[in-house]
Amino acid sequence: MDAFMLAVVLVALAIFARYLKRKHLVETLDRIPGPPGYPVIGNTMDLVHFKFNLTNAVASWTAQYGDIFKIWLGNVPFVILTKPEDLEILLSSNKHIEKAELYALLHPWIGEGLLTSTGKKWHTRRKLLTPTFHFRILDQFVEVFNRCGELFVKKLLEQKEAVNVHELITLCTLDIICETAMGTKVEAQNDATSSYVTAVHKALISFHQRTMKPWLHLNAIWNMSSDGKNFNSAVTELHKYTNDVISSRRKERESRRKDSLKTDQDLGLKKREAFLDQLLDASDSGADLTDTDIREEVDTFMFEGHDTTAAALSFIMYNVAAHPEVQQRLREEMFDLFGDSDRQATVQDIQNMKYAERVVKESLRLYPSVPLFARKMREDLPLTDGYVLPAGTNVTVSCLQMGSNPKHWPEPEKFDPDRYLTENSSGRHPYAYVPFSAGPRNCIGQKFAMMEMKSALSKIVRSCDLSLPSPGYKPRIEGQVILRAPEGVFLKVAPYRAKA
Numbered sequence: 001m002d003a004f005m006l007a008v009v010l011v012a013l014a015i016f017a018r019y020l021k022r023k024h025l026v027e028t029l030d031r032i033p034g035p036p037g038y039p040v041i042g043n044t045m046d047l048v049h050f051k052f053n054l055t056n057a058v059a060s061w062t063a064q065y066g067d068i069f070k071i072w073l074g075n076v077p078f079v080i081l082t083k084p085e086d087l088e089i090l091l092s093s094n095k096h097i098e099k100a101e102l103y104a105l106l107h108p109w110i111g112e113g114l115l116t117s118t119g120k121k122w123h124t125r126r127k128l129l130t131p132t133f134h135f136r137i138l139d140q141f142v143e144v145f146n147r148c149g150e151l152f153v154k155k156l157l158e159q160k161e162a163v164n165v166h167e168l169i170t171l172c173t174l175d176i177i178c179e180t181a182m183g184t185k186v187e188a189q190n191d192a193t194s195s196y197v198t199a200v201h202k203a204l205i206s207f208h209q210r211t212m213k214p215w216l217h218l219n220a221i222w223n224m225s226s227d228g229k230n231f232n233s234a235v236t237e238l239h240k241y242t243n244d245v246i247s248s249r250r251k252e253r254e255s256r257r258k259d260s261l262k263t264d265q266d267l268g269l270k271k272r273e274a275f276l277d278q279l280l281d282a283s284d285s286g287a288d289l290t291d292t293d294i295r296e297e298v299d300t301f302m303f304e305g306h307d308t309t310a311a312a313l314s315f316i317m318y319n320v321a322a323h324p325e326v327q328q329r330l331r332e333e334m335f336d337l338f339g340d341s342d343r344q345a346t347v348q349d350i351q352n353m354k355y356a357e358r359v360v361k362e363s364l365r366l367y368p369s370v371p372l373f374a375r376k377m378r379e380d381l382p383l384t385d386g387y388v389l390p391a392g393t394n395v396t397v398s399c400l401q402m403g404s405n406p407k408h409w410p411e412p413e414k415f416d417p418d419r420y421l422t423e424n425s426s427g428r429h430p431y432a433y434v435p436f437s438a439g440p441r442n443c444i445g446q447k448f449a450m451m452e453m454k455s456a457l458s459k460i461v462r463s464c465d466l467s468l469p470s471p472g473y474k475p476r477i478e479g480q481v482i483l484r485a486p487e488g489v490f491l492k493v494a495p496y497r498a499k500a
């Protein structure tokens, strides 16, 4: 056989193998229910019908097809799961850890950091980064939570009318993440117009537009669109900021070493280490981390670590305002811990805030900051009821739908923090509650986020009385990358003083 014939045979075999793979994918997916689609465009028109509001679309399909269904976006298949037993199979696996194709849209901003990477790179980084979230390390951030939370409460109390608490808390969580991730103070709460703060907002807003409009997923269209241009210029600014912080911190460390200056530790002073310092320590101790690798991870914390907690805290405040009896119990818990003193919360206090913890958990059930997250299957994965997730499909977990399923949550619309008491949790599947995901790719920042949110909540109820702007007010929600209230979360705020 000459070379030409050999090439023809190899190409034919490759095409045949691709055909068989696709046939297997389509046939396996055919066994999963879902809305009927059109050739080529699949269910794209359904999304147009839902005005690209994925939350509404998924809610409607879940009601119609149950806890497993499939849709096609063009020729890309997605299976949506809300059954805890299926989630356990998927999320507890060490094998099925690759993120769905849509996560690649984040690469221009956060590269292949922990959130978006896979395979060996993800394993190595996760191992390296896990100790940076140890309680001992997180303890040193309590002072930052307290200081930023205090300023937030001051800003809240300055408002005369009902205020969009989401706008204010976003600036507070941005201050917190900049100081804890990079060790820099951007003072967002004092100057919301600084170029860094504006760039973060510009990048997030334009990125959300991209996720909602499938035609913007094409790089050529995206880069020419006004959103794409805004995004690219914002990301350039953000990268410059992170790069500058990394290089100046490196120089600082280098000159300390050269001048053999005594470090704060040598002098017996306790110095706070930002996540960035710990990454630089690891790199100095021989870990395979270039400055670009470090930037990816710092940018990932910046992306994943402030919008999530801001959205969560704004809905927590809404739920507290809407349920005066919950607000009262929170106050009682704070009074038990602090009496009428206005001393700062310690790590131990935060750990003792058991009711506040249940309030945060209950709010995340109804308003999970990350309403959907998705994986790409590299191998077939058998689920319950005889269904199989075929290799090549994207699979999406819908936390929002799970949280409102009466099978797992009796009277799901009721805000009841006591659902999480041990005596009320028996019989509930552990994977029925996954706002921080679960298994090996769960949220690495969960403990950090819980401490930050409990700390902020305690500050708020110790100083403010929250109420709704009008009876029955409920903010409209929309699931973008983050679940948010597009018109804001408006609340009335009055001063509160603990009575002895």
Ligand code: HEM
Residues within 6 Å of the ligand: 099, 114, 115, 116, 126, 300, 301, 304, 305, 306, 308, 309, 312, 368, 369, 370, 373, 374, 434, 435, 436, 437, 440, 441, 442, 443, 444, 445, 446, 448, 449
């Ligand atoms: C209310 C707050 C938060 C919620 C609800 C939340 C939720 C989640 C969820 C659902 C995932 C999995 C995403 C996926 O599989 O695509 C995740 C991953 C992640 N989160 Fe969070 N998160 C929160 C706060 C934070 C904070 C404060 C940080 C950092 C300081 C953080 C850092 C990360 C990182 C780095 C990952 C990727 C982990 C990996 O793949 O190994 N998150 N988070």
